[in-house]
Structure formats: C-alpha cells, structure tokens
Amino acid sequence: MTIDVIGIENPLIDLLVQVEDEFLEQIQVEKNKMYLIDQERLRNVLQALDGRRIHPEPGGSCANTLIGIARLGGSTAYCGMVGGDDYGRVYVEKLEAAGVKSYIASNGNLTGSTVILVTPDAARTMNTYLGACQDLDASSIPLEALRRARMLYITGYLWDTPGQQEAAQLALSTAGKAGLTVAMSLADPFCVARHAEDFRRILREHVHLVFANREEALALTQTDNAQQALRVLREWCPGAVITLGGNGALVAEGDELAYLDPFPVKAVDTTGAGDAFAAGYLYGKLRDASLLQRGRLGSYFAAQVIQHMGPRLEQDPRTVLRPVLDDPRN
Amino acid sequence: MTIDVIGIENPLIDLLVQVEDEFLEQIQVEKNKMYLIDQERLRNVLQALDGRRIHPEPGGSCANTLIGIARLGGSTAYCGMVGGDDYGRVYVEKLEAAGVKSYIASNGNLTGSTVILVTPDAARTMNTYLGACQDLDASSIPLEALRRARMLYITGYLWDTPGQQEAAQLALSTAGKAGLTVAMSLADPFCVARHAEDFRRILREHVHLVFANREEALALTQTDNAQQALRVLREWCPGAVITLGGNGALVAEGDELAYLDPFPVKAVDTTGAGDAFAAGYLYGKLRDASLLQRGRLGSYFAAQVIQHMGPRLEQDPRTVLRPVLDDPRN
Numbered sequence: 212m213t214i215d216v217i218g219i220e221n222p223l224i225d226l227l228v229q230v231e232d233e234f235l236e237q238i239q240v241e242k243n244k245m246y247l248i249d250q251e252r253l254r255n256v257l258q259a260l261d262g263r264r265i266h267p268e269p270g271g272s273c274a275n276t277l278i279g280i281a282r283l284g285g286s287t288a289y290c291g292m293v294g295g296d297d298y299g300r301v302y303v304e305k306l307e308a309a310g311v312k313s314y315i316a317s318n319g320n321l322t323g324s325t326v327i328l329v330t331p332d333a334a335r336t337m338n339t340y341l342g343a344c345q346d347l348d349a350s351s352i353p354l355e356a357l358r359r360a361r362m363l364y365i366t367g368y369l370w371d372t373p374g375q376q377e378a379a380q381l382a383l384s385t386a387g388k389a390g391l392t393v394a395m396s397l398a399d400p401f402c403v404a405r406h407a408e409d410f411r412r413i414l415r416e417h418v419h420l421v422f423a424n425r426e427e428a429l430a431l432t433q434t435d436n437a438q439q440a441l442r443v444l445r446e447w448c449p450g451a452v453i454t455l456g457g458n459g460a461l462v463a464e465g466d467e468l469a470y471l472d473p474f475p476v477k478a479v480d481t482t483g484a485g486d487a488f489a490a491g492y493l494y495g496k497l498r499d500a501s502l503l504q505r506g507r508l509g510s511y512f513a514a515q516v517i518q519h520m521g522p523r524l525e526q527d528p529r530t531v532l533r534p535v536l537d538d539p540r541n
Numbered sequence: 542m543t544i545d546v547i548g549i550e551n552p553l554i555d556l557l558v559q560v561e562d563e564f565l566e567q568i569q570v571e572k573n574k575m576y577l578i579d580q581e582r583l584r585n586v587l588q589a590l591d592g593r594r595i596h597p598e599p600g601g602s603c604a605n606t607l608i609g610i611a612r613l614g615g616s617t618a619y620c621g622m623v624g625g626d627d628y629g630r631v632y633v634e635k636l637e638a639a640g641v642k643s644y645i646a647s648n649g650n651l652t653g654s655t656v657i658l659v660t661p662d663a664a665r666t667m668n669t670y671l672g673a674c675q676d677l678d679a680s681s682i683p684l685e686a687l688r689r690a691r692m693l694y695i696t697g698y699l700w701d702t703p704g705q706q707e708a709a710q711l712a713l714s715t716a717g718k719a720g721l722t723v724a725m726s727l728a729d730p731f732c733v734a735r736h737a738e739d740f741r742r743i744l745r746e747h748v749h750l751v752f753a754n755r756e757e758a759l760a761l762t763q764t765d766n767a768q769q770a771l772r773v774l775r776e777w778c779p780g781a782v783i784t785l786g787g788n789g790a791l792v793a794e795g796d797e798l799a800y801l802d803p804f805p806v807k808a809v810d811t812t813g814a815g816d817a818f819a820a821g822y823l824y825g826k827l828r829d830a831s832l833l834q835r836g837r838l839g840s841y842f843a844a845q846v847i848q849h850m851g852p853r854l855e856q857d858p859r860t861v862l863r864p865v866l867d868d869p870r871n
Binding site for chain 1: 755766767768769771787791798799800801803833
C-alpha cells in the first residue's frame with residue numbers, strides 16, 4: 212500500500228472537559244492560556260475533575276493535519292510514542308478510526324495528554340503533559356513504512372528532547388535517501404525561539420516545504436515583514452507557506468508565488484487553524500493542484516475550522532471543501 | 542528641465558467647510574457619502590453655506606499623487622482644465638506652491654470643485670461638481686512637456702466625456718512614441734463599471750503599470766480573488782499594484798511579485814490612501830528602488846495619510862517617510 216503522507220510528532224490525547232469558571236480559579240489557571248504541566252500537576256488536575264465526563268480525542272498538531280488529509284481522501288500514517296495506559300490504546304484506536312494508519316510505539320510511561328477545560332463561554336484553557344511523547348527515539352521510526360511514503364511531515368515540536376531529535380534526524384535522512392518530499396511546520400513561536408539554529412539547518416539540509424505563521428517566520432528569519440521572511444525561507448528550502456491570520460496567506464513553490472485572500476468568516480476558536488491549512492495545502496499538492504488552488508484548499512479548510520470550537524471539523528471535510536475542491540480555476 | 546512624472550486628470554478644488562450636523566439635514570445629504578452634483582445644486586449648497594469660512598485646496602486624485610511625489614523630491618507637472626474664475630486661479634497658484642508645474646488650461650466655465658462638509662465628528666461628506674474638468678480636450682495636452690517627461694500618470698476619471706477620452710488617447714499615443722513609462726489608476730469601482738471595456742483595451746495597448754484597489758481589480762478582471770486579478774492584469778500590462786485595504790498590498794513588475802504587510806495604524810480617514818500609495822510607489826520607481834521598497838514607500842505613505850483627516854500630510858513627507866526612505870533593505 213502506498214502512503215501519501217507519513218507524519219512524526221507528539222501523539223497527545225485531547226481530554227475535553229466541561230467545567231464552570233470557578234473550577235479554573237480552584238486549580239489556579241487563567242482562562243484561554245496554555246500550560247505545560249508535569250505528571251504531578253496532571254494527577255492533581257485530573258483528581259480535581261473527579262466525576263466530570265472526560266471526552267478523549269486524538270490530538271497534537273501533526274495528527275490533526277494527518278486526520279484532515281485522511282478525511283479528504285489521502286492515505287496517511289503516523290508515528291510517535293504513547294504510554295501503556297488506556298489513553299494510549301484509545302489514541303491509536305480513534306486515530307485509525309479517523310483513517311490514519313498507526314505506527315505508534317508505546318512504553319511504560321503515561322500517554323501525553325492535553326486537558327482542555329471548556330468553560331460555559333466556550334473558552335478553552337489547555338494543560339499539556341508531554342509524557343511518553345518525549346520518549347520517542349530513533350528505534351521507534353518505522354523505516355520500512357517511511358520509505359514507502361511519498362511525503363514526510365514533521366513539526367518543530369520534535370526538537371524538545373535529544374531522543375526525539377535523533378528520531379527526527381533518522382527520519383529526515385531516510386526520507387532524503389528514499390526521495391520523499393519533506394514538509395515541516397515550525398510548530399509555534401516559542402519552539403522557534405528555542406531551536407532557531409537547528410531549524411535553519413534542518414530547512415537547509417532536508418526540507419522541501421516549510422509551514423509557518425507570520426510570527427514564526429519573522430522570528431526564524433530575523434526580518435520584520437512577510438515578504439522578506441518568505442524570501443529568506445526560500446533561500447533555505449524551495450517551498451514556503453506563511454499564514455497571515457486575518458490578512459490571508461502567502462505561498463510559494465518553484466518559480467511561483469501566490470497571495471491568498473482571507474475568506475471572510477467570523478473566528479470562534481482559532482485552535483488548529485494552522486494544522487487545517489497544512490492539511491488542505493498538502494492534500495492539494497498530492498493531487499497536483501496548482502499553487503493557488505493548494506493555497507485555497509488550505510485557507511478554506513482553516514476558515515471552516517476556526518468557525519467552530521476545536522481543531523477539526525465534525526462534518527465530512529470533502530463536503531465542506533467541495534466548493535473549492537471542485538473549483539476548475541488555477 | 543526634466544519632468545519625472547506628468548499627470549493628466551480632473552483639477553478639482555477642494556472646498557473644506559466646517560458645518561454642524563443640522564446643515565447636512567438642511568441640504569438633505571447623508572453623512573460620509575459622496576455626491577456628484579450639477580451647477581445648480583452647487584450654487585444652492587454654496588448659498589446655504591453663506592458666511593461660513595471656506596478653505597480651498599487643490600485636489601483631485603491625480604493631483605494628490607503628483608503633489609505627494611513633488612513633496613518627496615520628484616519633479617512633476619500637471620495638465621487639466623479649470624474655469625476662468627477665482628477658484629481656477631487659486632488652484633494653479635496653490636498647485637505650483639506645492640511644487641507641481643502647471644500646464645493647466647482654462648475656459649469660461651466654472652472650475653470643478655468638491656465641497657467637503659466636515660462635521661464636528663470629523664466625518665466628511667463630499668459634493669463634487671466636475672465643471673470645467675469635463676471640457677478638457679486634445680488641444681489642451683501640452684505635447685512638448687509630455688515628450689520631455691519620464692512618466693505619464695493618468696486615472697480612469699478621464700473616460701467620462703468624449704473630449705477627455707480624446708485628450709487621454711492623444712497623451713497615451715504621444716507618450717508611447719516618446720518612450721515614456723505609462724501608469725494608470727483605475728480611479729474607483731464605479732468608473733471601472735462604466736468603462737471596463739475601454740480600460741481593458743487601454744491597459745493592453747498603452748499602460749506599463751496599473752494601480753487598483755482590490756474591488757476595482759476584481760471588477761475589471763472578473764475574478765474573485767486578488768492573486769488571479771493580479772495575474773489577469775499582468776496579462777494586459779507588465780506592472781500591477783493591488784491595494785488590499787487593511788490586509789496590505791500586492792505589487793508586481795517584471796519577474797517579481799511582492800506582498801506588503803499592512804502597517805499597523807488606526808485609520809481616521811481613508812480619503813487619499815490610494816493616491817498616497819501611488820505617490821510613494823512611483824517615487825520609489827523613479828529612484829530605482831527595489832520592488833519591495835517601492836511597495837513599502839507606497840504603503841507607508843498611505844498608512845500615514847489615513848491617520849489624519851484629508852488626502853495629504855501637513856508635515857513634510859520626506860521627514861515622515863524617512864524611516865522607509867533610509868531603509869537599506871531590498
């Protein structure tokens with residue numbers, strides 16, 4: 212079986228819980244913020260949630276993108292590390308149910324998770340425990356599956372531990388030797404700040420297509436405008452996508468550069484907008500859509516996702532994206 | 542003497558008057574709207590203003606751009622038709638005082654004017670009487686000066702009468718034969734709607750660089766996104782600038798395309814934003830600035846203008862644009 216895109220990153224199970232505002236006060240978190248927490252803190256938060264209904268869904272930036280591509284009709288596979296607990300099993304089951312082939316390894320630690328506290332005003336307060344994710348190492352990379360794929364997709368979150376870095380490095384060199392197209396998302400601005408040197412090297416040595424939002428792109432290229440950031444990114448790797456939030460997006464591959472008007476929608480929750488953009492764009496690339504059309508698939512997918520809560524669409528993305536998928540224009 | 546840019550269009554004297562809200566009701570106009578009025582209506586409005594202080598300033602889209610270029614240090618000249626009245630004399634005097642050489646012709650009609658009613662909330666309600674502007678004809682074109690210029694700048698407003706069209710056509714063919722660079726602004730969306738066929742032909746046959754906002758560009762190219770509009774415009778003429786309001790701008794000449802981030806400013810009055818963009822961009826082009834730098838000069842100039850009332854800066858634009866003019870980047 213051919214694999215269109217194989218992704219490697221942090222399998223984080225999203226644990227959605229409805230809470231009242233007082234709960235945030237009780238556990239001393241500020242609404243809408245994201246916290247990186249340790250195991251003890253996770254235990255305390257889960258204990259405090261005692262009795263509330265917890266809704267687990269496979270999450271993490273890369274997995275969100277792969278699920279998006281799979282639901283559009285692409286064949287995808289995913290590698291990462293979960294724990295030997297229930298959440299690890301649920302993660303794999305639900306990921307495969309969403310159409311993504313799992314090459315997830317597991318160990319004896321706790322599965323990484325993001326406790327997402329949803330208050331009645333629909334605000335989301337996130338608490339991420341990386342857990343087993345950080346134990347990914349080179350021996351967990353499914354080399355045989357990787358060599359069969361057309362594209363490798365990774366994110367900057369893989370640079371946080373030496374083991375993950377080794378795994379990423381092995382995946383990149385294997386992909387290079389096997390002739391895969393390599394795409395990378397810079398993950399988030401903090402990730403860029405932590406690993407700027409590494410990222411510049413990785414882009415130069417291994418990557419064909421980089422995804423960044425404007426803030427990440429400016430930080431990595433040390434410029435103050437999107438156009439120059441794009442030019443610098445493309446000195447390192449031939450393809451680059453810079454999303455500009457409400458101002459649209461810039462995409463460039465080969466000799467071509469295109470600007471994408473923003474779709475005029477009302478943003479409810481921008482979680483997962485970048486992941487959806489990458490899904491639409493990569494799916495378009497797999498289908499050999501024109502550059503402008505790839506960009507439209509990405510920005511339309513992102514525009515749909517931000518109009519409701521959560522990083523994914525409940526409806527079938529093939530239906531939702533139909534107006535753009537069927538668009539005959541280039 | 543060399544002329545960097547010669548412009549041809551409608552010399553409209555701006556008549557700024559402070560009025561109270563009740564005055565708008567009295568003369569039955571809606572705040573913030575633009576009205577095209579006839580001579581009788583003009584007389585009535587001026588009569589109703591009886592006793593109020595009227596502040597006359599040379600205006601019109603093309604003149605605004607030329608004054609901007611002149612104040613940045615370019616040498617500019619301007620042709621159009623005024624009446625034999627005081628406003629005609631004041632127009633020429635103040636235009637030359639602003640650094641623009643006048644090749645303005647005059648006849649026995651009334652000078653075109655825009656009565657700008659400024660209410661205490663700083664809203665501007667415009668009433669434009671075209672008057673003598675519409676009498677411009679081929680015999681008024683200063684052919685000798687035109688041949689000495691490096692660039693001809695015209696706007697779509699010249700297509701409203703057969704005489705003006707003949708004048709524009711003579712200017713375009715003379716410029717072509719003399720090897721001038723020809724730049725054209727599409728003027729406004731209504732103008733595009735009225736003359737779309739003519740504009741497409743003019744762009745194909747005569748124009749090197751077209752200026753449009755997104756609405757005008759989409760209307761003329763019959764597309765629904767800025768990137769495709771740009772591509773179509775460039776099938777007709779090699780250079781194109783599409784301003785995107787608060788989303789930035791797209792500029793393209795030769796093999797190059799650049800996106801300009803918007804400057805994050807608070808818009809007070811967007812009157813003259815497009816005129817200022819053209820002034821900064823053309824001044825950059827005259828100085829052989831890079832494409833990105835031209836765009837930055839245009840968008841920075843526009844960003845400054847929209848932060849205060851009126852289409853021009855009171856301060857010296859060379860001082861205001863210093864941060865961009867001195868910017869060594871490409």
